[in-house]
Amino acid sequence: MKAAEAIVKFLVEEGVDTVFGYPGGYIVHVYEALRKSDIRHILVRQESAAAHSANGYARVSGKTGVCIATSGPGATNLITGVATAYMDSIPLVVLTGQVPSSMIGRDVFQEADIKGATESFTKHNYLVRDAKDLPRIFREAFHIASTGRPGPVLIDLPHDIQAADIPYSYPETVHISGYKPTVKGHEGQIKRALKAIAESERPLILAGGGVNLARAHTELLYFSEKSGIPVVHTLMGKGAFPSNHPHYVGMIGTHGFSYANEAVSMADLVVFIGARIADRTAGGTQILPENMRIVHIDVDPAEIGKIVGTNIPIVGDLRVILKQMNEKIKKKDTSAWLETLRAMKTEETYETGRLVNPKKAIRILSGKLSDTAIMVADVGQNQFWAARHFEDLPGRKFMASGGMGTMGYGIPAAVGAKIAAPDRQVVAVCGDGGFQMSMFELGTIAANEIDLKIVLFNNSHLGMVREIQNRVFGQNSHTALDKNPDFVMLAKAYGISGVRVEKDEDLKSAFDQALSHKGPFLVECVVDPDESTL
Amino acid sequence: MSVNNRHVLSVLVENQAGVLSRVSGLFSRRGYNIDSLSVGVTEDPAISRMTIVVRGDSYILEQIKKQLNKLIDVIKVIELDKDRSVFRELMLIKVNARENTRASIIEIVDIFRASVVDVSSETLTVEMTGDEDKIEAFIDLMKPYGIREIVRTGLTALERGSKEIQSYKKYGEED
Ligand SMILES: Cc1ncc(C[n+]2csc(CCOP(=O)(O)OP(=O)(O)O)c2C)c(N)n1
Numbered sequence: 001m002k003a004a005e006a007i008v009k010f011l012v013e014e015g016v017d018t019v020f021g022y023p024g025g026y027i028v029h030v031y032e033a034l035r036k037s038d039i040r041h042i043l044v045r046q047e048s049a050a051a052h053s054a055n056g057y058a059r060v061s062g063k064t065g066v067c068i069a070t071s072g073p074g075a076t077n078l079i080t081g082v083a084t085a086y087m088d089s090i091p092l093v094v095l096t097g098q099v100p101s102s103m104i105g106r107d108v109f110q111e112a113d114i115k116g117a118t119e120s121f122t123k124h125n126y127l128v129r130d131a132k133d134l135p136r137i138f139r140e141a142f143h144i145a146s147t148g149r150p151g152p153v154l155i156d157l158p159h160d161i162q163a164a165d166i167p168y169s170y171p172e173t174v175h176i177s178g179y180k181p182t183v184k185g186h187e188g189q190i191k192r193a194l195k196a197i198a199e200s201e202r203p204l205i206l207a208g209g210g211v212n213l214a215r216a217h218t219e220l221l222y223f224s225e226k227s228g229i230p231v232v233h234t235l236m237g238k239g240a241f242p243s244n245h246p247h248y249v250g251m252i253g254t255h256g257f258s259y260a261n262e263a264v265s266m267a268d269l270v271v272f273i274g275a276r277i278a279d280r281t282a283g284g285t286q287i288l289p290e291n292m293r294i295v296h297i298d299v300d301p302a303e304i305g306k307i308v309g310t311n312i313p314i315v316g317d318l319r320v321i322l323k324q325m326n327e328k329i330k331k332k333d334t335s336a337w338l339e340t341l342r343a344m345k346t347e348e349t350y351e352t353g354r355l356v357n358p359k360k361a362i363r364i365l366s367g368k369l370s371d372t373a374i375m376v377a378d379v380g381q382n383q384f385w386a387a388r389h390f391e392d393l394p395g396r397k398f399m400a401s402g403g404m405g406t407m408g409y410g411i412p413a414a415v416g417a418k419i420a421a422p423d424r425q426v427v428a429v430c431g432d433g434g435f436q437m438s439m440f441e442l443g444t445i446a447a448n449e450i451d452l453k454i455v456l457f458n459n460s461h462l463g464m465v466r467e468i469q470n471r472v473f474g475q476n477s478h479t480a481l482d483k484n485p486d487f488v489m490l491a492k493a494y495g496i497s498g499v500r501v502e503k504d505e506d507l508k509s510a511f512d513q514a515l516s517h518k519g520p521f522l523v524e525c526v527v528d529p530d531e532s533t534l
Numbered sequence: 535m536s537v538n539n540r541h542v543l544s545v546l547v548e549n550q551a552g553v554l555s556r557v558s559g560l561f562s563r564r565g566y567n568i569d570s571l572s573v574g575v576t577e578d579p580a581i582s583r584m585t586i587v588v589r590g591d592s593y594i595l596e597q598i599k600k601q602l603n604k605l606i607d608v609i610k611v612i613e614l615d616k617d618r619s620v621f622r623e624l625m626l627i628k629v630n631a632r633e634n635t636r637a638s639i640i641e642i643v644d645i646f647r648a649s650v651v652d653v654s655s656e657t658l659t660v661e662m663t664g665d666e667d668k669i670e671a672f673i674d675l676m677k678p679y680g681i682r683e684i685v686r687t688g689l690t691a692l693e694r695g696s697k698e699i700q701s702y703k704k705y706g707e708e709d
Pocket of ligand 1: 378379380381382383405406407408430431432433434435457459461462463464465
């Protein structure tokens with residue numbers, strides 16, 4: 001069988017029904033095989049969007065996302081998307097075309113060493129040297145991407161390899177001697193953790209993105225309810241625990257809520273669950289007091305002890321470990337501690353100004369969205385307006401590029417999300433800067449009739465950078481997006497409807513219109529550039 | 535071994551293209567200091583073994599081991615204790631040697647159980663193996679004669695006794 005056809009068959013074997021990509025000369029054999037298959041191919045308008053869409057698709061579907069690009073510029077355009085997926089532990093299999101094997105290393109047309117270039121931000125990568133290795137490599141790639149701590153795996157496919165003739169086979173099992181991720185938590189460590197929890201007076205759960213990745217929501221809810229322990233979460237852990245639950249405290253981090261950060265500093269024991277305690281979360285670990293006891297549960301042993309010292313590490317799949325713990329955890333009387341935390345919580349007030357208050361806009365939208373809605377934020381002020389004011393009801397989902405903070409992530413990731421879950425409402429929130437980093441995807445949205453809603457907060461500036469400049473230097477520069485286009489008219493050019501909102505009082509009707517509209521819709525909200533993030 | 539915070543790691547890796555770059559890249563990327571790295575194939579041709587001498591405190595060492603273990607091509611990482619292991623390095627050294635100094639150089643070479651592998655009218659080239667102390671001591675003794683060139687393989691090491699690296703648990707695995 002022609003190798004390219006075998007490759008497409010491997011994808012089918014792996015349950016892939018949708019791929020995101022952009023063709024070119026050195027990937028044409030794979031594309032020819034795709035043409036003859038039932039796999040849906042979404043033609044993006046720039047390769048970075050293929051990786052972001054596959055990322056959004058993976059996060060919503062729970063499957064491994066697949067994206068494809070040609071050699072050279074196609075492959076290098078993918079890089080930002082691959083790095084973004086790596087930082088947020090998103091399972092992707094990334095296929096790139098490569099120049100013919102005999103020409104590799106000679107700087108021929110459209111040659112780029114994508115394996116070397118992506119070494120530090122792929123979980124693993126391959127340059128296929130022998131077509132006979134393809135079945136093993138594909139089997140391994142999907143296994144590596146989706147197990148343990150998930151991440152992107154890249155397979156570089158030289159042109160001649162795609163055209164080679166190989167006997168078709170697909171291995172049932174994988175054997176990689178150096179890769180055996182731990183699944184079950186160590187019983188002794190779990191016992192120690194439970195004892196430490198029992199001894200603590202003010203225990204706190206800190207949930208991270210790992211809970212969302214491991215889909216351990218039910219187990220976490222049970223763990224908190226059975227033990228009585230309240231929950232804070234990171235940006236990536238948003239949605240790990242329902243925000244309408246009495247044990248819910250809030251989001252921590254440099255852009256989190258001060259009462260949630262304060263809760264961490266008041267706790268005498270914190271159970272980190274799938275949180276890598278990045279610098280933006282722990283603010284240089286200042287919020288973690290010296291004498292605090294830390295139980296750290298993570299699938300990646302390298303995350304434990306990297307940023308903060310840990311007393312009790314537990315390595316394994318969060319869902320499995322939480323199940324193990326749930327069997328033995330005892331109810332604690334945390335009523336006084338919960339009461340203290342409840343009293344610290346401040347209610348948000350939303351003022352109305354000259355232009356749209358973006359925080360209020362998100363809160364109004366959140367109130368109108370369904371119980372299964374997905375919100376995808378871009379990067380900048382808009383990201384935190386969204387993260388702070390979108391309510392995590394059970395069944396909802398919030399996504400953002402947390403580790404990399406990649407502008408232009410929101411719209412293509414929302415495309416992937418909508419394709420993965422056509423029946424759920426999907427909203428992309430972005431700024432005028434980030435929108436223009438991915439606005440070419442309006443083409444993909446229009447062509448594929450992707451029914452997603454875009455909320456664009458237009459402050460005519462790179463708002464978050466401007467805010468930092470003002471704070472640090474007392475003045476700002478190079479952040480004004482002068483002569484922004486008429487975004488609503490731009491959407492219209494693609495046949496996408498939209499409205500511009502300049503006052504809070506028009507928000508409700510604009511969102512009603514957007515949500516009842518069949519098909520993609522843009523709501524542009526005009527925002528004062530001096531609006532603060534927090 | 536932790537003199538000056540130096541540690542000797544023995545690392546089993548898949549014998550595949552790109553492994554060396556992945557491992558060395560990890561060190562430079564994460565700012566870990568590496569004194570030497572030597573690599574060669576093992577009794578199993580599909581597996582290579584690296585000996586890496588690194589510098590760092592216990593936190594850095596822990597991080598290095600964990601990050602190495604994360605690489606898919608890395609099969610096992612162990613730290614070798616100086617007292618329970620054999621450390622060896624091979625050095626070739628070319629020193630000035632004239633009629634009047636040749637004999638005394640050869641005397642030192644004999645004491646060190648090194649061997650002369652090449653002679654010219656102006657130089658002697660000596661091959662020697664030994665642990666680091668021995669090699670450094672030899673270099674010191676050669677200095678007065680005038681060292682022309684030195685090439686060293688970097689440390690290679692094996693644990694004493696009958697235990698094999700494969701019988702160690704993978705790092706992070708607990709009993
Ligand atoms: C690709 C990329 N380039 C630059 C940055 C740095 N950066 C972070 S936030 C920001 C401003 C974003 O402006 P905008 O998209 O308009 O959103 P706002 O902050 O105004 O909501 C910039 C430039 C980034 N995160 N990503």
